[in-house]
Amino acid sequence: MQTLHQNTFNRAASLEELGHYQQQLDLGTLDRNGLAVELAASSEAIATVGTVMQFEGWL
Incomplete structure (x- = not known):
């Protein structure tokens, strides 16, 4: 989780x-793939990498 978070937001x-996140994973309300999507779709991630995604045609 920490590595995914660091790579997505450029912070720990x-x-x-x-x-x-661990609680959601333990309860089964979120799996690892869902966690990655949740982080990537967050407003913080979009602010961090959104311009790169737009430039590359991801959005």
Whole structure:
């Protein structure tokens, strides 16, 4: 989770964020693929890499 978060947001996840994601994974409300999509679709990720995605035609 930490690596995915670091690569998506260019920062480490807080303990609160890690706990939130781990709880969702443990409950089965989110799987690893869903976590990746949730992070990538977040407003923070779009602000971080959105211009690259637009340039490459992803959006």
